[in-house]
Amino acid sequence: MTEKTNKELILVIDDEESIRDGCRQALEKSGYAVITAENGEEGIRIAKERKPEIAFVDLKMPSISGTEVIDILSRDIPDIVLVIITGYASIVSAVESMKKGAYDYIPKPFTPDQLRAVVKRGFDHRNLKIEARMLRTEKEEMERNFITFVSHEMRSPLLVIEQYLEALRTVAGGCLDKNANDIIDRCNKRIHGLKALVEHWLDISRIESGVFATEKKPVDIPGIIMRGVEEMAPLYHIRELSIETDISEGIPEITGDEESLVRVIVNIMGNASKYTPGGGKVSIRARHDEYYVRISISDTGTGIPQEKLPFIFEPFYRVKGKKEEARGSGLGLNFCKRIMEAHGGKIEASSQVGKGTTFVLELPR
Amino acid sequence: MTTKKKILLIDDDSDFLMATKLILESGGYEVFLAEDGKSGVEMVKSVSPDLTITDMMMETWGEGFTVVSKIRSIEAGKDMPLIMLSGVDLQGPYQSFEPPEESPKVDMLLHKPVKADDLLKYVKRLLDN
Missing domain, CATH: 1.10.287 (Helix Hairpins)
Known part of the structure:
Protein backbone atom coordinates (compact mmCIF):
# COMPACT_ATOMS: atom_id res chain seq x y z
CA MET A 1 0.00 0.00 0.00
CA THR A 2 1.19 3.49 -0.74
CA GLU A 3 1.83 5.72 2.20
CA LYS A 4 -1.05 8.03 2.92
CA THR A 5 -2.33 10.28 5.62
CA ASN A 6 -5.36 8.98 7.46
CA LYS A 7 -7.49 11.34 5.46
CA GLU A 8 -9.48 9.93 2.60
CA LEU A 9 -7.96 10.98 -0.68
CA ILE A 10 -9.87 12.55 -3.55
CA LEU A 11 -8.43 13.27 -6.97
CA VAL A 12 -9.92 15.96 -9.19
CA ILE A 13 -9.02 15.83 -12.87
CA ASP A 14 -10.26 18.91 -14.69
CA ASP A 15 -8.63 21.32 -17.11
CA GLU A 16 -10.48 24.30 -15.59
CA GLU A 17 -8.51 25.77 -12.75
CA SER A 18 -11.57 27.26 -11.07
CA ILE A 19 -13.20 23.85 -10.81
CA ARG A 20 -10.03 22.28 -9.35
CA ASP A 21 -9.69 25.05 -6.79
CA GLY A 22 -13.39 25.07 -5.96
CA CYS A 23 -13.42 21.33 -5.35
CA ARG A 24 -10.25 21.49 -3.29
CA GLN A 25 -11.61 24.22 -1.01
CA ALA A 26 -14.99 22.59 -0.51
CA LEU A 27 -13.60 19.11 0.13
CA GLU A 28 -10.64 20.10 2.28
CA LYS A 29 -13.05 22.01 4.48
CA SER A 30 -14.92 18.71 4.98
CA GLY A 31 -11.73 16.97 6.05
CA TYR A 32 -10.69 15.18 2.87
CA ALA A 33 -7.23 15.25 1.33
CA VAL A 34 -7.41 16.56 -2.23
CA ILE A 35 -5.01 16.23 -5.13
CA THR A 36 -5.62 17.70 -8.56
CA ALA A 37 -4.56 17.14 -12.15
CA GLU A 38 -5.14 19.44 -15.10
CA ASN A 39 -5.29 16.82 -17.82
CA GLY A 40 -6.01 13.14 -18.37
CA GLU A 41 -2.43 11.87 -18.61
CA GLU A 42 -1.41 13.60 -15.42
CA GLY A 43 -4.57 12.38 -13.75
CA ILE A 44 -3.88 8.76 -14.65
CA ARG A 45 -0.27 9.03 -13.50
CA ILE A 46 -1.21 10.56 -10.16
CA ALA A 47 -4.05 8.14 -9.65
CA LYS A 48 -1.76 5.14 -10.20
CA GLU A 49 0.78 6.59 -7.82
CA ARG A 50 -1.49 7.77 -5.01
CA LYS A 51 -4.45 5.41 -5.38
CA PRO A 52 -7.19 7.85 -4.37
CA GLU A 53 -10.49 6.52 -3.07
CA ILE A 54 -12.53 8.79 -5.32
CA ALA A 55 -11.66 10.56 -8.58
CA PHE A 56 -13.67 13.33 -10.22
CA VAL A 57 -13.08 13.32 -13.95
CA ASP A 58 -14.07 16.09 -16.31
CA LEU A 59 -15.47 14.61 -19.48
CA LYS A 60 -14.34 17.32 -21.83
CA MET A 61 -10.60 17.76 -21.70
CA PRO A 62 -7.98 18.34 -24.38
CA SER A 63 -5.93 15.29 -25.49
CA ILE A 64 -7.14 12.22 -23.53
CA SER A 65 -10.89 12.43 -23.03
CA GLY A 66 -12.61 11.86 -19.73
CA THR A 67 -14.20 8.67 -21.06
CA GLU A 68 -10.78 7.20 -21.77
CA VAL A 69 -9.53 8.22 -18.33
CA ILE A 70 -12.55 6.50 -16.77
CA ASP A 71 -11.83 3.43 -18.82
CA ILE A 72 -8.22 3.17 -17.67
CA LEU A 73 -8.79 4.08 -14.02
CA SER A 74 -11.68 1.68 -13.53
CA ARG A 75 -9.54 -1.06 -15.03
CA ASP A 76 -6.27 -0.34 -13.23
CA ILE A 77 -7.21 0.95 -9.81
CA PRO A 78 -9.19 -1.46 -7.74
CA ASP A 79 -12.16 -0.08 -5.84
CA ILE A 80 -11.74 3.48 -7.10
CA VAL A 81 -15.03 5.35 -7.28
CA LEU A 82 -15.22 7.50 -10.41
CA VAL A 83 -17.45 10.54 -10.68
CA ILE A 84 -17.90 12.46 -13.90
CA ILE A 85 -17.93 16.22 -14.00
CA THR A 86 -20.04 17.26 -16.92
CA GLY A 87 -21.88 20.15 -18.48
CA TYR A 88 -25.63 19.73 -19.00
CA ALA A 89 -25.05 19.49 -22.70
CA SER A 90 -23.07 16.28 -22.44
CA ILE A 91 -25.45 14.13 -20.40
CA VAL A 92 -25.36 11.51 -23.14
CA SER A 93 -21.63 11.00 -22.83
CA ALA A 94 -22.01 10.97 -19.07
CA VAL A 95 -24.33 8.01 -19.45
CA GLU A 96 -21.79 6.43 -21.77
CA SER A 97 -19.07 6.85 -19.16
CA MET A 98 -21.20 5.38 -16.46
CA LYS A 99 -21.52 2.29 -18.58
CA LYS A 100 -17.76 2.15 -18.65
CA GLY A 101 -17.42 2.11 -14.92
CA ALA A 102 -18.15 5.57 -13.56
CA TYR A 103 -20.40 5.45 -10.54
CA ASP A 104 -22.01 8.87 -10.56
CA TYR A 105 -21.93 12.25 -12.26
CA ILE A 106 -22.19 15.85 -11.16
CA PRO A 107 -23.38 18.51 -13.60
CA LYS A 108 -21.64 21.87 -13.81
CA PRO A 109 -22.10 24.29 -12.20
CA PHE A 110 -22.40 22.72 -8.77
CA THR A 111 -22.43 24.02 -5.19
CA PRO A 112 -20.07 22.80 -2.46
CA ASP A 113 -23.03 21.03 -0.80
CA GLN A 114 -23.89 19.17 -4.00
CA LEU A 115 -20.25 18.15 -4.31
CA ARG A 116 -20.09 16.91 -0.74
CA ALA A 117 -23.31 14.96 -1.20
CA VAL A 118 -21.84 13.20 -4.24
CA VAL A 119 -18.63 12.46 -2.33
CA LYS A 120 -20.55 10.98 0.56
CA ARG A 121 -22.58 8.78 -1.79
CA GLY A 122 -19.36 7.75 -3.48
CA PHE A 123 -17.74 6.65 -0.23
CA ASP A 124 -20.84 4.73 0.82
CA HIS A 125 -20.78 2.94 -2.49
CA ARG A 126 -17.09 2.18 -2.19
CA ASN A 127 -17.43 0.79 1.31
CA LEU A 128 -20.28 -1.45 0.26
CA LYS A 129 -18.30 -2.65 -2.71
CA ILE A 130 -15.26 -3.48 -0.61
CA GLU A 131 -17.37 -5.15 2.03
CA ALA A 132 -19.14 -7.23 -0.59
CA ARG A 133 -15.83 -8.33 -2.06
CA MET A 134 -14.44 -9.24 1.33
CA LEU A 135 -17.54 -11.26 2.11
CA ARG A 136 -17.26 -13.00 -1.23
CA THR A 137 -13.61 -13.85 -0.69
CA GLU A 138 -14.38 -15.03 2.81
CA LYS A 139 -17.21 -17.20 1.52
CA GLU A 140 -15.00 -18.77 -1.14
CA GLU A 141 -12.28 -19.36 1.40
CA SER A 209 -15.46 -27.26 -5.84
CA GLY A 210 -14.19 -28.21 -9.27
CA VAL A 211 -11.21 -30.21 -8.10
CA PHE A 212 -11.77 -32.86 -10.72
CA ALA A 213 -12.14 -30.41 -13.54
CA THR A 214 -8.58 -29.29 -13.09
CA GLU A 215 -7.02 -32.70 -12.74
CA LYS A 216 -7.94 -34.35 -16.00
CA LYS A 217 -5.33 -36.67 -17.42
CA PRO A 218 -5.32 -39.60 -19.83
CA VAL A 219 -7.07 -42.56 -18.21
CA ASP A 220 -6.56 -46.18 -19.18
CA ILE A 221 -9.97 -47.88 -19.05
CA PRO A 222 -8.81 -51.51 -18.56
CA GLY A 223 -6.50 -50.12 -15.85
CA ILE A 224 -9.28 -48.53 -13.83
CA ILE A 225 -11.47 -51.62 -14.17
CA MET A 226 -8.69 -53.83 -12.88
CA ARG A 227 -8.04 -51.47 -9.99
CA GLY A 228 -11.71 -51.66 -9.06
CA VAL A 229 -11.71 -55.44 -9.35
CA GLU A 230 -8.59 -55.79 -7.22
CA GLU A 231 -10.01 -53.56 -4.55
CA MET A 232 -13.29 -55.45 -4.39
CA ALA A 233 -11.89 -58.97 -4.74
CA PRO A 234 -11.51 -59.67 -1.00
CA LEU A 235 -15.09 -58.57 -0.30
CA TYR A 236 -16.42 -60.63 -3.21
CA HIS A 237 -14.52 -63.60 -1.91
CA ILE A 238 -16.13 -63.27 1.51
CA ARG A 239 -19.58 -62.92 -0.03
CA GLU A 240 -18.91 -65.85 -2.36
CA LEU A 241 -19.45 -63.89 -5.54
CA SER A 242 -17.49 -64.35 -8.72
CA ILE A 243 -16.23 -61.57 -10.95
CA GLU A 244 -16.01 -61.91 -14.71
CA THR A 245 -14.34 -59.32 -16.92
CA ASP A 246 -14.64 -58.96 -20.67
CA ILE A 247 -12.65 -56.04 -21.97
CA SER A 248 -12.35 -55.69 -25.73
CA GLU A 249 -9.03 -54.95 -27.41
CA GLY A 250 -7.89 -51.45 -28.23
CA ILE A 251 -10.08 -49.42 -25.93
CA PRO A 252 -8.79 -45.86 -26.29
CA GLU A 253 -7.73 -43.74 -23.35
CA ILE A 254 -10.17 -41.11 -22.24
CA THR A 255 -9.42 -37.83 -20.47
CA GLY A 256 -10.47 -37.64 -16.87
CA ASP A 257 -9.67 -38.20 -13.26
CA GLU A 258 -8.51 -41.75 -12.68
CA GLU A 259 -9.09 -41.84 -8.92
CA SER A 260 -12.69 -40.73 -9.12
CA LEU A 261 -13.46 -43.16 -11.95
CA VAL A 262 -12.03 -46.02 -9.91
CA ARG A 263 -14.30 -44.84 -7.07
CA VAL A 264 -17.27 -45.10 -9.44
CA ILE A 265 -16.43 -48.67 -10.38
CA VAL A 266 -15.83 -49.64 -6.76
CA ASN A 267 -19.14 -48.05 -5.77
CA ILE A 268 -21.14 -49.93 -8.39
CA MET A 269 -19.34 -53.18 -7.64
CA GLY A 270 -20.01 -52.61 -3.94
CA ASN A 271 -23.70 -52.09 -4.64
CA ALA A 272 -23.83 -55.17 -6.81
CA SER A 273 -22.28 -57.24 -4.05
CA LYS A 274 -24.87 -56.06 -1.56
CA TYR A 275 -27.84 -57.14 -3.65
CA THR A 276 -26.45 -60.34 -5.11
CA PRO A 277 -26.91 -63.54 -3.11
CA GLY A 278 -23.90 -65.78 -2.50
CA GLY A 279 -22.94 -67.91 -5.50
CA GLY A 280 -23.90 -65.07 -7.84
CA LYS A 281 -21.80 -63.36 -10.45
CA VAL A 282 -20.89 -59.82 -11.42
CA SER A 283 -19.75 -59.26 -15.01
CA ILE A 284 -17.83 -56.23 -16.18
CA ARG A 285 -17.68 -55.51 -19.88
CA ALA A 286 -15.90 -52.71 -21.67
CA ARG A 287 -16.53 -51.73 -25.31
CA HIS A 288 -15.96 -48.68 -27.46
CA ASP A 289 -17.18 -47.15 -30.67
CA GLU A 290 -16.30 -44.06 -32.63
CA TYR A 291 -17.55 -41.68 -29.94
CA TYR A 292 -17.86 -43.44 -26.62
CA VAL A 293 -16.31 -45.92 -24.25
CA ARG A 294 -18.90 -47.96 -22.36
CA ILE A 295 -18.36 -49.99 -19.23
CA SER A 296 -21.23 -52.18 -18.12
CA ILE A 297 -21.42 -53.84 -14.74
CA SER A 298 -24.11 -56.51 -14.41
CA ASP A 299 -25.05 -58.58 -11.40
CA THR A 300 -27.26 -61.62 -10.91
CA GLY A 301 -28.89 -60.05 -7.89
CA THR A 302 -32.35 -59.22 -6.64
CA GLY A 303 -32.87 -56.38 -9.15
CA ILE A 304 -34.61 -53.03 -8.76
CA PRO A 305 -38.33 -52.56 -9.49
CA GLN A 306 -38.97 -50.54 -12.68
CA GLU A 307 -40.80 -47.75 -10.86
CA LYS A 308 -37.82 -47.18 -8.57
CA LEU A 309 -35.15 -47.07 -11.25
CA PRO A 310 -35.55 -43.37 -12.10
CA PHE A 311 -34.80 -42.37 -8.51
CA ILE A 312 -31.80 -44.45 -7.60
CA PHE A 313 -29.32 -41.71 -8.50
CA GLU A 314 -31.01 -39.19 -6.21
CA PRO A 315 -29.16 -38.45 -2.98
CA PHE A 316 -30.41 -40.49 0.00
CA TYR A 317 -32.95 -42.40 -2.06
CA ARG A 318 -33.27 -45.95 -0.85
CA VAL A 319 -35.00 -48.89 -2.42
CA LYS A 320 -37.20 -50.05 0.44
CA GLY A 321 -37.19 -53.48 1.97
CA LYS A 322 -33.49 -54.01 2.32
CA LYS A 323 -31.75 -56.01 4.90
CA GLU A 324 -29.81 -54.07 7.44
CA GLU A 325 -26.53 -55.20 5.94
CA ALA A 326 -27.41 -53.33 2.79
CA ARG A 327 -27.37 -49.98 4.53
CA GLY A 328 -25.12 -47.57 2.68
CA SER A 329 -24.40 -43.88 2.81
CA GLY A 330 -27.25 -43.03 0.45
CA LEU A 331 -24.85 -40.96 -1.61
CA GLY A 332 -22.91 -43.60 -3.50
CA LEU A 333 -24.88 -43.60 -6.73
CA ASN A 334 -25.36 -39.87 -6.65
CA PHE A 335 -21.60 -39.57 -6.40
CA CYS A 336 -21.21 -41.87 -9.42
CA LYS A 337 -23.66 -39.79 -11.43
CA ARG A 338 -21.85 -36.57 -10.60
CA ILE A 339 -18.49 -38.03 -11.46
CA MET A 340 -19.78 -39.26 -14.80
CA GLU A 341 -21.32 -35.87 -15.53
CA ALA A 342 -18.09 -34.14 -14.59
CA HIS A 343 -16.50 -36.27 -17.32
CA GLY A 344 -19.14 -35.32 -19.85
CA GLY A 345 -20.49 -38.84 -19.62
CA LYS A 346 -23.47 -40.52 -18.05
CA ILE A 347 -24.58 -43.48 -16.01
CA GLU A 348 -27.70 -45.54 -16.65
CA ALA A 349 -29.28 -48.51 -14.97
CA SER A 350 -31.57 -51.23 -16.20
CA SER A 351 -32.94 -54.00 -14.07
CA GLN A 352 -35.20 -57.00 -13.87
CA VAL A 353 -36.51 -58.03 -10.49
CA GLY A 354 -35.18 -61.45 -9.59
CA LYS A 355 -32.67 -61.49 -12.43
CA GLY A 356 -30.25 -58.67 -11.80
CA THR A 357 -29.21 -55.13 -12.52
CA THR A 358 -26.89 -53.61 -15.12
CA PHE A 359 -25.20 -50.26 -14.80
CA VAL A 360 -23.73 -48.71 -17.92
CA LEU A 361 -21.07 -46.03 -17.68
CA GLU A 362 -20.67 -44.03 -20.85
CA LEU A 363 -17.63 -41.81 -21.31
CA PRO A 364 -16.91 -39.65 -24.36
CA ARG A 365 -13.65 -40.43 -26.17
CA MET B 1 9.38 -58.69 40.13
CA THR B 2 9.74 -57.51 36.59
CA THR B 3 9.43 -53.82 35.88
CA LYS B 4 6.83 -52.79 33.39
CA LYS B 5 8.03 -51.57 30.02
CA LYS B 6 7.37 -47.88 29.47
CA ILE B 7 5.49 -46.59 26.44
CA LEU B 8 5.11 -42.94 25.54
CA LEU B 9 2.06 -41.89 23.55
CA ILE B 10 2.06 -38.57 21.70
CA ASP B 11 -1.22 -37.34 20.20
CA ASP B 12 -3.10 -34.05 20.28
CA ASP B 13 -6.44 -35.77 20.86
CA SER B 14 -6.82 -36.50 24.58
CA ASP B 15 -9.56 -39.06 23.94
CA PHE B 16 -7.42 -40.93 21.48
CA LEU B 17 -4.66 -40.93 24.09
CA MET B 18 -7.03 -42.31 26.70
CA ALA B 19 -8.41 -45.08 24.48
CA THR B 20 -4.97 -46.17 23.36
CA LYS B 21 -3.62 -45.95 26.90
CA LEU B 22 -6.33 -48.36 28.10
CA ILE B 23 -5.42 -50.84 25.40
CA LEU B 24 -1.70 -50.64 26.14
CA GLU B 25 -2.24 -50.91 29.90
CA SER B 26 -4.24 -54.06 29.35
CA GLY B 27 -1.08 -55.45 27.78
CA GLY B 28 0.80 -54.75 30.99
CA TYR B 29 2.68 -51.62 29.96
CA GLU B 30 3.22 -48.42 31.86
CA VAL B 31 1.90 -45.63 29.65
CA PHE B 32 2.95 -41.99 29.58
CA LEU B 33 0.97 -39.35 27.69
CA ALA B 34 1.97 -36.20 25.85
CA GLU B 35 -0.58 -33.97 24.14
CA ASP B 36 1.82 -32.19 21.83
CA GLY B 37 5.08 -32.83 20.10
CA LYS B 38 7.15 -30.54 22.24
CA SER B 39 6.20 -32.11 25.57
CA GLY B 40 6.53 -35.50 23.88
CA VAL B 41 10.15 -34.82 23.07
CA GLU B 42 10.71 -33.58 26.64
CA MET B 43 9.23 -36.77 28.02
CA VAL B 44 11.49 -38.95 25.93
CA LYS B 45 14.31 -37.27 27.86
CA SER B 46 12.68 -37.41 31.32
CA VAL B 47 10.95 -40.80 31.11
CA SER B 48 13.28 -42.72 28.76
CA PRO B 49 10.44 -44.85 27.37
CA ASP B 50 11.12 -48.27 25.87
CA LEU B 51 8.91 -47.39 22.92
CA THR B 52 7.12 -44.30 21.61
CA ILE B 53 3.94 -44.02 19.56
CA THR B 54 3.34 -40.67 17.89
CA ASP B 55 0.56 -39.24 15.79
CA MET B 56 1.55 -38.18 12.30
CA MET B 57 -0.54 -35.05 11.92
CA MET B 58 -0.74 -32.83 14.90
CA GLU B 59 -1.53 -29.14 14.99
CA THR B 60 0.76 -28.31 12.17
CA TRP B 61 0.78 -30.83 9.40
CA GLY B 62 3.63 -33.16 9.55
CA GLU B 63 4.55 -32.17 13.07
CA GLY B 64 4.84 -35.87 13.72
CA PHE B 65 7.80 -35.95 11.36
CA THR B 66 9.48 -33.10 13.19
CA VAL B 67 8.83 -34.88 16.47
CA VAL B 68 10.41 -38.04 15.12
CA SER B 69 13.56 -36.31 13.96
CA LYS B 70 13.83 -34.45 17.29
CA ILE B 71 13.43 -37.71 19.20
CA ARG B 72 16.04 -39.39 17.04
CA SER B 73 18.48 -36.59 17.75
CA ILE B 74 18.49 -37.19 21.50
CA GLU B 75 20.35 -39.98 23.22
CA ALA B 76 17.30 -41.62 24.83
CA GLY B 77 15.46 -41.75 21.52
CA LYS B 78 18.24 -42.69 19.15
CA ASP B 79 17.55 -46.41 19.01
CA MET B 80 14.13 -46.51 20.65
CA PRO B 81 11.38 -48.30 18.70
CA LEU B 82 8.98 -45.74 17.22
CA ILE B 83 5.51 -46.27 15.83
CA MET B 84 3.84 -43.57 13.82
CA LEU B 85 0.05 -43.43 13.66
CA SER B 86 -1.73 -41.83 10.77
CA GLY B 87 -5.32 -40.73 10.96
CA VAL B 88 -5.63 -39.05 7.61
CA ASP B 89 -6.56 -40.40 4.29
CA LEU B 90 -3.75 -39.25 2.06
CA GLN B 91 -5.93 -39.60 -1.01
CA GLY B 92 -8.33 -37.04 0.36
CA PRO B 93 -7.98 -33.32 0.87
CA TYR B 94 -4.58 -33.90 2.39
CA GLN B 95 -3.19 -35.22 -0.83
CA SER B 96 -1.26 -32.01 -1.27
CA PHE B 97 0.62 -32.88 1.87
CA GLU B 98 4.03 -34.26 1.12
CA PRO B 99 6.04 -36.07 3.72
CA PRO B 100 9.56 -34.71 4.14
CA GLU B 101 12.05 -35.98 1.61
CA GLU B 102 14.16 -37.81 4.09
CA SER B 103 11.86 -40.57 5.29
CA PRO B 104 11.28 -40.42 9.02
CA LYS B 105 13.08 -43.11 10.91
CA VAL B 106 10.09 -44.91 12.32
CA ASP B 107 9.89 -48.62 12.84
CA MET B 108 6.27 -48.93 11.87
CA LEU B 109 3.41 -46.92 10.41
CA LEU B 110 -0.12 -47.80 11.55
CA HIS B 111 -3.49 -46.36 10.60
CA LYS B 112 -6.09 -45.16 13.03
CA PRO B 113 -8.17 -46.69 14.43
CA VAL B 114 -5.82 -49.45 15.47
CA LYS B 115 -7.17 -52.87 16.37
CA ALA B 116 -6.26 -53.58 19.97
CA ASP B 117 -4.84 -57.00 19.11
CA ASP B 118 -2.71 -55.58 16.32
CA LEU B 119 -1.36 -52.77 18.45
CA LEU B 120 -0.38 -55.10 21.29
CA LYS B 121 1.13 -57.57 18.83
CA TYR B 122 3.28 -54.97 17.07
CA VAL B 123 4.35 -53.30 20.31
CA LYS B 124 5.41 -56.64 21.74
CA ARG B 125 7.29 -57.52 18.58
CA LEU B 126 9.19 -54.23 18.57
CA LEU B 127 10.01 -54.48 22.26
CA ASP B 128 11.18 -58.06 21.99
CA ASN B 129 13.63 -57.26 19.22
Missing part, protein backbone atom coordinates in the same frame (compact mmCIF):
# COMPACT_ATOMS: atom_id res chain seq x y z
CA MET A 142 -14.78 -20.99 3.73
CA GLU A 143 -16.06 -23.21 0.97
CA ARG A 144 -12.54 -24.34 0.21
CA ASN A 145 -11.70 -24.91 3.85
CA PHE A 146 -14.98 -26.67 4.44
CA ILE A 147 -13.80 -29.86 2.86
CA THR A 148 -10.70 -29.94 5.02
CA PHE A 149 -12.72 -28.91 8.02
CA VAL A 150 -15.26 -31.66 7.58
CA SER A 151 -12.68 -34.30 7.03
CA HIS A 152 -10.87 -33.38 10.19
CA GLU A 153 -13.71 -32.43 12.47
CA MET A 154 -16.03 -35.27 11.56
CA ARG A 155 -13.56 -38.02 10.98
CA SER A 156 -11.52 -37.47 14.14
CA PRO A 157 -14.35 -38.09 16.61
CA LEU A 158 -15.48 -41.18 14.69
CA LEU A 159 -11.99 -42.50 14.80
CA VAL A 160 -11.77 -41.86 18.53
CA ILE A 161 -15.09 -43.63 19.15
CA GLU A 162 -13.81 -46.63 17.25
CA GLN A 163 -10.65 -46.61 19.30
CA TYR A 164 -12.67 -46.39 22.52
CA LEU A 165 -14.79 -49.36 21.45
CA GLU A 166 -11.58 -51.28 20.86
CA ALA A 167 -10.38 -50.24 24.30
CA LEU A 168 -13.71 -51.20 25.85
CA ARG A 169 -13.51 -54.68 24.43
CA THR A 170 -9.91 -55.02 25.56
CA VAL A 171 -10.44 -53.67 29.05
CA ALA A 172 -13.80 -55.24 29.81
CA GLY A 173 -12.79 -58.31 27.83
CA GLY A 174 -14.20 -61.36 29.59
CA CYS A 175 -16.92 -59.42 31.45
CA LEU A 176 -18.82 -58.76 28.25
CA ASP A 177 -21.47 -61.28 27.31
CA LYS A 178 -22.70 -61.95 23.81
CA ASN A 179 -25.31 -59.19 23.95
CA ALA A 180 -22.77 -56.61 24.99
CA ASN A 181 -20.43 -57.70 22.23
CA ASP A 182 -23.28 -57.50 19.73
CA ILE A 183 -23.94 -53.96 20.82
CA ILE A 184 -20.31 -53.03 20.21
CA ASP A 185 -20.50 -54.67 16.77
CA ARG A 186 -23.59 -52.67 15.93
CA CYS A 187 -21.95 -49.46 17.09
CA ASN A 188 -19.00 -50.25 14.85
CA LYS A 189 -21.29 -50.92 11.91
CA ARG A 190 -23.05 -47.61 12.33
CA ILE A 191 -19.74 -45.79 12.67
CA HIS A 192 -18.59 -47.37 9.42
CA GLY A 193 -21.78 -46.17 7.77
CA LEU A 194 -21.23 -42.65 9.01
CA LYS A 195 -17.62 -42.73 7.88
CA ALA A 196 -18.72 -43.83 4.42
CA LEU A 197 -21.22 -40.98 4.37
CA VAL A 198 -18.52 -38.47 5.27
CA GLU A 199 -16.23 -39.90 2.59
CA HIS A 200 -18.91 -39.74 -0.10
CA TRP A 201 -19.93 -36.30 0.94
CA LEU A 202 -16.34 -35.16 0.76
CA ASP A 203 -16.04 -36.71 -2.67
CA ILE A 204 -19.10 -34.78 -3.78
CA SER A 205 -17.82 -31.52 -2.28
CA ARG A 206 -14.61 -32.04 -4.18
CA ILE A 207 -16.53 -32.40 -7.43
CA GLU A 208 -18.53 -29.29 -6.64
